[in-house]
């Protein structure tokens with residue numbers, strides 16, 4: 031986890047760190063999709079390809095003790111939080127060394143103050159409760175919860191928005207609108223405006239339509255500042271693009287459509303433009319080696335045994 | 340000493356928990372004084388602990404999720420669901436969130452949430468405010484279900500649950516229990532023995548939350564050895580006691596009644612032990628029959644090696660919604676006359692039609 035507030039990084043350093051964080055998620059997820067057909071992973075997966083700048087931009091603002099609640103598309107959030115690639119691979123492979131020793135799998139992670147669950151919407155009130163608990167305990171910790179556009183269809187989310195605002199929970203809602211839920215485009219699932227949903231509960235909503243990690247980070251920094259100073263919950267609506275399938279092999283969009291998205295909205299070239307080619311090459315080589323080693327180590331890790339039950 | 344009611348006992352249990360444990364919070368609808376909750380179990384709490392008693396919007400799932408988050412972060416929240424009928428609204432939170440977290444996150448977290456709710460009929464509240472729904476929450480790995488009767492100290496049971504549980508726990512309070520006086524071991528008509536209770540190993544190796552969930556054995560005072568075992572919890576135990584007296588006095592049929600307070604994980608050990616003596620088992624419940632608590636208890640007793648079961652039956656509500664009219668409600672929910680008839684039938688005693 032990069033902590034802007036804690037590290038006296040130069041601008042160049044900073045850009046490198048961010049590129050590394052973005053590229054790390056990219057390589058991890060590409061490896062997942064590439065290796066899935068070989069049968070090394072259990073269940074399914076939801077990759078974060080295309081959305082990397084959201085996790086990196088937002089979670090860079092975290093301070094010690096802050097909490098993250100993530101959803102089914104949690105790999106990117108976990109890695110940006112500082113999670114270990116080997117432990118995540120191992121979790122997907124159902125190994126004893128996995129984040130949750132193979133009990134949770136791709137969507138159910140818990141490490142330090144990071145949590146994820148794969149039931150749409152249900153995590154929202156849980157995150158509100160966490161934020162309130164920290165407030166009641168007098169701790170300075172704030173909570174960030176990630177939600178997708180499709181999850182706006184779940185009723186319990188609106189109970190959570192109401193409660194969060196009513197009791198001024200120190201919480202940032204991050205709504206990643208990739209305009210699709212599994213195969214259903216936003217137009218077939220959503221009436222009205224997304225920002226207005228938050229605003230109706232008195233939760234200010236900042237909206238961004240970019241794949242550039244810098245403005246995302248700046249917005250998150252600003253909003254988390256407000257959350258920390260006791261202004262109550264805030265919402266960050268990030269319009270974004272999913273490059274990969276919903277899980278695997280289930281993309282109903284045309285290849286042409288996806289190619290267009292990649293050309294226009296890839297966070298990596300945007301961030302790479304801030305680095306020298308040498309740095310890009312070096313970071314890529316280091317991360318490639320890290321991810322490949324993590325994969326191989328996880329593959330050699332033992333499966334859990336009956337005692338784990 | 341004036342006899343305490345179940346309501347007073349529960350109320351005192353809550354007050355005690357708030358006094359002793361600074362991390363206890365309560366979330367529920369209309370729980371603030373002077374109203375003090377729909378059934379008054381929380382009366383006085385908000386006056387004594389205004390910061391920790393939170394009256395909530397009508398958002399059962401939301402507040403249950405909130406409680407989960409609070410528990411994950413070190414607090415010990417208590418949720419009051421105003422009517423047990425509404426636990427369907429919290430089912431996803433309980434099943435896919437609260438009861439999952441500890442195991443799914445490989446024991447890296449605990450979720451000590453107590454969800455209390457008044458359950459049951461016989462007050463004419465009609466089909467959506469009279470049900471007995473806890474059977475739908477029995478068999479969820481990771482969830483404890485506890486139900487006090489008017490025996491022992493329900494408030495202490497609640498206190499222990501709040502204080503000691505590491506897992507989500509559903510605490511079922513039958514509404515008709517509230518005004519009943521607590522019975523003690525000196526009870527005139529019955530001898531009451533407290534048995535250790537839970538015999539059931541935890542789910543898949545999860546250690547049990549360590550607090551006693553007693554099981555009670557009641558016999559009509561001075562009666563000869565029982566030939567029928569009755570098993571019941573909550574208010575059905577009270578009905579069973581009425582039936583036992585009449586069975587003893589009018590029909591010379593002697594029963595012993597086993598009253599567990601732990602419903603899940605199902606603990607049938609004391610019932611099994613009783614059946615080993617009587618060889619006849621009648622399981623009583625206020626919920627509908629199919630796939631209920633009684634079905635599970637009966638199955639566990641029958642499965643035990645050398646169960647010695649000669650006859651068994653379940654008495655439950657009819658498979659109908661609970662009617663509002665008292666005249667109809669009495670036909671749908673099992674009462675003492677039905678218990679008596681079922682026990683006589685089980686014991687193959689002749690009886691007039693009821």
Ligand SMILES: Cc1ncc(C[n+]2csc(CCOP(=O)(O)OP(=O)(O)O)c2C)c(N)n1
Pocket residue numbers: 076102103148149150151177178179180181182208210211212276
């Ligand atoms: C309650 C619930 N319903 C359905 C699903 C199956 N499901 C998993 S992800 C998903 C789409 C979610 O879309 P969105 O919230 O937009 O997130 P995205 O996948 O786009 O990141 C669905 C329907 C689920 N996990 N939970």
Ligand SMILES: [Mg+2]
Pocket residue numbers: 178179180206207208209210211212
């Ligand atoms: Mg989406």
